[in-house]
Amino acid sequence: MNKILLIEDDRFYAKNIKNVLESQLSYEVTHISSYAEFKQLPSLDEYKFVLLDIYLPDCNECELIDKLIANNKPVIVITASESLEVFDKYTKKRVIDFIIKRDMVRLDYLITKLTILEFMDEHEVLILDDSPSFQKFLQHFFAIYYPYTKVYLADTIKAAKQMIEMHNIKLLIVDYMLKNNETGLEFVRYVRERYFYEDFGIVALTASDDSNVITRFLKSGANDFLKKNFFNAEFVCRIDNVVKSMVQFHKIKELAIKDALTGCYNRYYLFDAGHKLLENFKRQKKPVSIAILDLDHFKQINDTYGHSIGDEVLRHFGTILQNSLRTGDFVVRYGGEEFVIFFGNCSKEEAKKIIEERIRKKVHEDCIVTDDGKNVHYNFSCGICDSETELKELIKKADEKLYLAKRTRGVCVV
Incomplete structure (x- = not known):
């Protein structure tokens, strides 16, 4: 069973989070409420994610998050603040996401976020882009925001076709302009013609200012589209929305093709x-x-x-x-x-x-x-x-x- 470390001094919120995650997502949650308790932990290795309230009574707000990131622990911040300064400050510290406390009555967003992260953990990503520097940037991006997801790289359509046959890839990040006068449009059309629509989520990227490119990508079967000068937070939201749709589709499909009593297919x-x-x-x-x-x-x-x-x-x-x-x-x-x-x-x-x-x-x-x-x-x-x-x-x-x-x-x- 996956484990989460919850660091939160508000016991009401902590109890609510713990109950929801253990009942709805089958996580085992360890709750501590102070920096002093954190220092008593023998190891962080057993925890897959850390949910952190950045304002603890016995700790500077940056001290603990810096320690967690130094230990390569994926952190989701819990805060009552809606300040853009706070958001910008901790985004630069490479946290996965923010949960605003006033939105936590039903904890829907947190449940959805962890469900998306688990889906990404179980599946893989293909980046089709002919720029080595941008490939490296995207690899770094996924390492921060989807830390357990394996990423494959391709710079030609031929290589991309081979990758999706060989690996458990579910998400495709596709650039418009490729080598040898190829375009990502050709690959998107290939995928949509040969596979079930639900088999792949596709996010298209381009550095072009041509507005027709967006329309052509979406009509060819891309789920979403983004200019390459994006903010990381926006790209995360776009990916999350695509993956969320895939998760919901797979749940509905499971209900349609499975026998309710035995769990076998129908x-x-x-x-x-x-x-x-x-x-x-x-x-x-x-x-x-x-x-x-x-x-x-x-x-x-x-x-x-x-x-x-x-x-x-x-x-x-x-x-x-x-x-x-x-x-x-x-x-x-x-x-x-x-x-x-x-x-x-x-x-x-x-x-x-x-x-x-x-x-x-x-x-x-x-x-x-x-x-x-x-x-x-x-x-x-x-x-x-x-x-x-x-x-x-x-x-x-x-x-x-x-x-x-x-x-x-x-x-x-x-």
Whole structure:
């Protein structure tokens, strides 16, 4: 669990912040209220961020922040002051952001900011710019304001295309004028034509005074646009707005494609993403296997222990399936007690091995325990197909083999 150090002498605000961050964002918050307590800390290494009230009763306002920055700790300042002088002073000291206390009744801004920082931590940034000095400036910018984000550099469209294929990049910073008469517009169009819109956030930059450039970038698919003589605080706001939209979209998409009970994908995702993935593997001449798994005697579990235990069995099985798969495979709750696994670049024999050696082994080793201490064991049957070229046919053939498995021995992989 990520840890935050909160340095705040107002106990009401501190309690409010601590409760919100620990309940809504799953942070572990350590609260101290003075510089004296700070000096007693054995180390700062365990803390990912520091939330700092700059006005403490036993400390000069600059002393503590200077110590934190000297220790390379990302700092978010908490203050009741709305003075532009204060803002300018601490911006120069390389703090990540400011939280104004009067805006902290619901702490929405702080929650959003930390959510954005976590998203940036989990994903990567590509800077497409042919100026080494400006690349260096942007690297320094991200090191200050998004300190846990990995940044990649490219100075040609060809290099940028390779980068987005190789890495977990989600944010693109794209300059207009590039080498060899290339423009960032070409790269933006390439990205929007070949990838889902939600796959990348794009912020375009230019030193040009041509107002038409802005319109062309936005029409080509850039999320936002900025002149190169920007203030850092403005650039942070633009990036945050783009990332916030991506986070919100991903949350909505998760609700649309996930089964609420098990956390597995749903049928919509299977036929949407599965069809695209199957076509991609076919072009690469790589095998795809579909497995259908059905819990044996599930009605009996519901009748004996109740539907709440039945739901727990479904959640338990769904978790085992998700934890047993390779990167790139996915599991779907197909309906009731039936699940589908999509195995990419995987033969029927390889899929069978995964099911027997990982999934069935784990199911046999584990069980559900009821409130009165009874152990509930369960099992499953499975059918696998890897010979058809259409997704619906793969599912149909796998379902036929599942029926055969149920008829013959009940608990087997055909």
